[in-house]
Amino acid sequence: MISDLMSAADTPSPTDPALANDRRVELGLDRPIRLDCGVELASVTVAYSTYGQLNADRSNAILICHALTGDHYVADPHPITGKPGWWADLVGPGRLLDTDRYFLICSNVLGGCMGTTGPADIDPATGRPWGLSFPVITIGDMVEVQARLIDHLGIGQLFCVIGGSMGGMQVLEWAHSHPDRVFAAIPIASAARHSAQNIAFNEVGRQAIMADPDWCDGDYQSHGLRPKRGLAVARMAAHITYLSEPALHQKFGRNLQNRDRFTYGFDADFQVESYLRHQGSTFVDRFDANSYLFITRAMDYFDLAAENGGVLANAFRGTRTRFCVVSFSSDWLFPTPESRAVVHALNAVAANVSFVEIRSDKGHDAFLLDEPEFHATLAGFLDGAAAHRGLPPSTGQRRYGR
Amino acid sequence: MISDLMSAADTPSPTDPALANDRRVELGLDRPIRLDCGVELASVTVAYSTYGQLNADRSNAILICHALTGDHYVADPHPITGKPGWWADLVGPGRLLDTDRYFLICSNVLGGCMGTTGPADIDPATGRPWGLSFPVITIGDMVEVQARLIDHLGIGQLFCVIGGSMGGMQVLEWAHSHPDRVFAAIPIASAARHSAQNIAFNEVGRQAIMADPDWCDGDYQSHGLRPKRGLAVARMAAHITYLSEPALHQKFGRNLQNRDRFTYGFDADFQVESYLRHQGSTFVDRFDANSYLFITRAMDYFDLAAENGGVLANAFRGTRTRFCVVSFSSDWLFPTPESRAVVHALNAVAANVSFVEIRSDKGHDAFLLDEPEFHATLAGFLDGAAAHRGLPPSTGQRRYGR
Incomplete structure (x- = not known):
C-alpha cells in the first residue's frame, strides 16, 4: 500500500489512485462538539489520511499536525496542485516516519478547506455556506476534533504527536x-x-482579504466570486515571513528576470518579485479565503500560559510525556526563544524534554525542507521513545531524502 | 522666524502661518532633467522648506533627506495631519540641527505627493494626471533634482547631507x-x-495597491477614486517592518482591546491590530498610492555597487567627504551589516568615516524617535565637522528633546 503511495508521488496527478487514502468521517454524532467560543457543532466531517498499520496493542500511532496552509496530504500528491505531499520525503518504509513501524494519521484541521468542516461548507441550519457565520475556532477546538478522530480509530494513547508551526501549537495543546x-x-x-x-502579520493578511471587494463580507460563494487578489497578497506577505533574509539573499539576491537591465516599470523586474507573485497566484487555487481568516485567528488566540493562570509551566504540571522541542536558528517567525520558553516551562515541572536548535539558514520553512541535522534529531528521539514504549526496533536501512 | 515655527509646532493647524515656509520652485527650465530611465523632464516643481540663515560664505547648509513616506515638513506641522514635523524635536535654535548655526534645507523628493512633481500631477504633454505614465525614477534622479535646488539656492558645497532609511540612500548617492x-x-x-x-516587502505593498479595483490601473484620479484599501494594507505591512519584535511586544504584547475576553470575531481584538489598522487608515489621507509605487521602485533599484562595477568602494574612490554611518541594533529592515558594508567600502578607499551602532530596541523607526545616544552621536560628529569646516562653535546651551 505504502510503496504504491510513494511511487505514485513520483508521478502525481489529480486523479491519482493514491487518493483512495483520502478518507472522510463524520464525528460528533453521539456527542456534539462544544467549541471554546460556546457554540456547539452537531457534527464535524474530518478528512484524513493514514499510512502504515496499527499494531495489535494500538501503541504505534503517530498523529501528524499540519501548519496554517497545510492539509492531510502529508505524503500523497495534492489533489489540486499535483505536488508531492508536504512531508512526502519523511513518510514511507524505512523513512523517518517509518510506515513499516508506525501507524501515521494526519487530518485536515477544523476550519480547513480540504475536506474537514470549515467556513466554505454548508451550514446545515441554513442550507447555505457558513462564511463568516462559521464559529471562530481555537487550536484547542482543532485538537478536540482530532481527539474525536483518534477515538474513532480506536486508539487510546498516541505514541507521538508531531507538527511544525501551527502544527506545533497543536502538539503543545495535545500535551496540555x-x-x-x-x-x-x-x-x-x-x-x-x-x-x-x-x-500583526496575520492581521495584514486578513485585511488584504477583507479589502478585496470580491470577498463580499465573507459571502463570496453566494455571489460566485472568490477574493483571489486579496488572498494572493495575504499569501505573499506571509511567505516572506517563512523565509530568512539570508535565504532570500542566496536564492534571489538582486537578480533580475531580464539579466541585462531594469525595465523601468512595475512588471516583476527582480526574480524575488516573480517568485512572490507565483506564490500568491498558485495559493489561491488551493485555499479558501475564509478558512485563512479563521485559521489565522485560531493561531492569534493561542496562548497556553494565559489559559493556565499566566504560568506556562502550569499547562504541563504532572506530565509524563517525553518532549523533543526543535527550533531553527534563522526562523524569525517562531524564533528560538519561543521554543526555549516551552523548554523552561517543561523543565520547571521536571518533564522529560530534549531541546535542539538546528543551525539552518532556511528560516521558518526549514521544517518542510531537507535539513539533515533536523531529520537526524527526529530519528534519534523517535528511536529512543519507541524503545521506551516497547516498540520493535527499526529493520533494514534508514532512507532519507528523495 | 524659527522661534515662530517652533512655537507654531506646538499648536499645529492646517492653516498655520508657519507654512509660509513651505516653498515651491520650478527647476530645469534652463536645462531639462534627464532621468536614468532616459526620459527628459522639461521642468520639475520642487516643494521645500528652509530653516535658519545661509551664512556669508555659504558654508553652513545642511540638506535633510526624507524617507519613503516623509516629506519636507521636517519641522513644521504637517498640513494634512496637523502633526509636528518628523524631526521637529531635532530642529530649532540650540537643537541638534541648530538653526542658529546652520541653514537647513529639506525638499519633497521627485515622485512625491506633497508638492514636488510626482505621478499625481498633470503631465503637461497630455493635460491629464501622469499616473502610471510618470517615468520610473531612481534615487539618483531624486538627488539630481535636489542638486538643482541647491544650485538654485546658490550653494556650491553642502556642509552636510543627512537622512535616514531612503534618506540615507540619498546621502550615499550624494556622496557618490x-x-x-x-x-x-x-x-x-x-x-x-x-x-x-x-x-519583497515593497512588492507586497505594490501588489496590495494594484489589487484594489479603485486603483483603476493607476488612473484612479480620472475616475474620482482612490485605492484606499490597498494603500492601507501596503502601509500596514510596511509598518510592521519599521518596528522591532521586542518593541511590538513591549508596546502591545498580546493585550486585548477589551481586557476581559476574546470576542471570537474579526474585529480588532488585540491592541496591535487596532494600532495597525489606525496606521493604515490615517496614512491614506496623506499619501498618494502611485507615489508609493514609484518611490518604492526607486528604493528597489538602488544599488551603488552595481552601478560601480560591482565594487562598492569604487563608488567612493577619492572622496574627501567625512562620513558618520549610523545603524540601530534592533533594525531588521536595514540591519547593521548593511551599514557595515558601507563602512568597509569607505575604509577600503581610506575615507574619513566613523561608524556607530546604536543599541536600541525601537527597530528601524528609531531614527525618528527620542534616542539620546543617537542624538549625542550626531551632535558630536556635527560639532567636529563644523570645526573642520571653520564654522563658529555653538553658542549657549544645547537643547534636546521636546
Whole structure:
C-alpha cells in the first residue's frame, strides 16, 4: 500500500489512485462538539489520511499536525496542485516516519478547506455556506476534533504527536489537554503563544482579504466570486515571513528576470518579485479565503500560559510525556526563544524534554525542507521513545531524502 | 522666524502661518532633467522648506533627506495631519540641527505627493494626471533634482547631507555623484542597496495597491477614486517592518482591546491590530498610492555597487567627504551589516568615516524617535565637522528633546 503511495508521488496527478487514502468521517454524532467560543457543532466531517498499520496493542500511532496552509496530504500528491505531499520525503518504509513501524494519521484541521468542516461548507441550519457565520475556532477546538478522530480509530494513547508551526501549537495543546494520550510530543518551529508581531502579520493578511471587494463580507460563494487578489497578497506577505533574509539573499539576491537591465516599470523586474507573485497566484487555487481568516485567528488566540493562570509551566504540571522541542536558528517567525520558553516551562515541572536548535539558514520553512541535522534529531528521539514504549526496533536501512 | 515655527509646532493647524515656509520652485527650465530611465523632464516643481540663515560664505547648509513616506515638513506641522514635523524635536535654535548655526534645507523628493512633481500631477504633454505614465525614477534622479535646488539656492558645497532609511540612500548617492559638494555625510539606518527581503516587502505593498479595483490601473484620479484599501494594507505591512519584535511586544504584547475576553470575531481584538489598522487608515489621507509605487521602485533599484562595477568602494574612490554611518541594533529592515558594508567600502578607499551602532530596541523607526545616544552621536560628529569646516562653535546651551 505504502510503496504504491510513494511511487505514485513520483508521478502525481489529480486523479491519482493514491487518493483512495483520502478518507472522510463524520464525528460528533453521539456527542456534539462544544467549541471554546460556546457554540456547539452537531457534527464535524474530518478528512484524513493514514499510512502504515496499527499494531495489535494500538501503541504505534503517530498523529501528524499540519501548519496554517497545510492539509492531510502529508505524503500523497495534492489533489489540486499535483505536488508531492508536504512531508512526502519523511513518510514511507524505512523513512523517518517509518510506515513499516508506525501507524501515521494526519487530518485536515477544523476550519480547513480540504475536506474537514470549515467556513466554505454548508451550514446545515441554513442550507447555505457558513462564511463568516462559521464559529471562530481555537487550536484547542482543532485538537478536540482530532481527539474525536483518534477515538474513532480506536486508539487510546498516541505514541507521538508531531507538527511544525501551527502544527506545533497543536502538539503543545495535545500535551496540555490530553496528557495521558500523548506518549511523546515533538513541537517544531513553534510557540506556546502567538507573538504581537505574528498577530500583526496575520492581521495584514486578513485585511488584504477583507479589502478585496470580491470577498463580499465573507459571502463570496453566494455571489460566485472568490477574493483571489486579496488572498494572493495575504499569501505573499506571509511567505516572506517563512523565509530568512539570508535565504532570500542566496536564492534571489538582486537578480533580475531580464539579466541585462531594469525595465523601468512595475512588471516583476527582480526574480524575488516573480517568485512572490507565483506564490500568491498558485495559493489561491488551493485555499479558501475564509478558512485563512479563521485559521489565522485560531493561531492569534493561542496562548497556553494565559489559559493556565499566566504560568506556562502550569499547562504541563504532572506530565509524563517525553518532549523533543526543535527550533531553527534563522526562523524569525517562531524564533528560538519561543521554543526555549516551552523548554523552561517543561523543565520547571521536571518533564522529560530534549531541546535542539538546528543551525539552518532556511528560516521558518526549514521544517518542510531537507535539513539533515533536523531529520537526524527526529530519528534519534523517535528511536529512543519507541524503545521506551516497547516498540520493535527499526529493520533494514534508514532512507532519507528523495 | 524659527522661534515662530517652533512655537507654531506646538499648536499645529492646517492653516498655520508657519507654512509660509513651505516653498515651491520650478527647476530645469534652463536645462531639462534627464532621468536614468532616459526620459527628459522639461521642468520639475520642487516643494521645500528652509530653516535658519545661509551664512556669508555659504558654508553652513545642511540638506535633510526624507524617507519613503516623509516629506519636507521636517519641522513644521504637517498640513494634512496637523502633526509636528518628523524631526521637529531635532530642529530649532540650540537643537541638534541648530538653526542658529546652520541653514537647513529639506525638499519633497521627485515622485512625491506633497508638492514636488510626482505621478499625481498633470503631465503637461497630455493635460491629464501622469499616473502610471510618470517615468520610473531612481534615487539618483531624486538627488539630481535636489542638486538643482541647491544650485538654485546658490550653494556650491553642502556642509552636510543627512537622512535616514531612503534618506540615507540619498546621502550615499550624494556622496557618490557629487563628492565635491558634500563636506560631511550622515547616512542613518540605511544601505547601499536594497535587499531581496526589502524588495519583497515593497512588492507586497505594490501588489496590495494594484489589487484594489479603485486603483483603476493607476488612473484612479480620472475616475474620482482612490485605492484606499490597498494603500492601507501596503502601509500596514510596511509598518510592521519599521518596528522591532521586542518593541511590538513591549508596546502591545498580546493585550486585548477589551481586557476581559476574546470576542471570537474579526474585529480588532488585540491592541496591535487596532494600532495597525489606525496606521493604515490615517496614512491614506496623506499619501498618494502611485507615489508609493514609484518611490518604492526607486528604493528597489538602488544599488551603488552595481552601478560601480560591482565594487562598492569604487563608488567612493577619492572622496574627501567625512562620513558618520549610523545603524540601530534592533533594525531588521536595514540591519547593521548593511551599514557595515558601507563602512568597509569607505575604509577600503581610506575615507574619513566613523561608524556607530546604536543599541536600541525601537527597530528601524528609531531614527525618528527620542534616542539620546543617537542624538549625542550626531551632535558630536556635527560639532567636529563644523570645526573642520571653520564654522563658529555653538553658542549657549544645547537643547534636546521636546
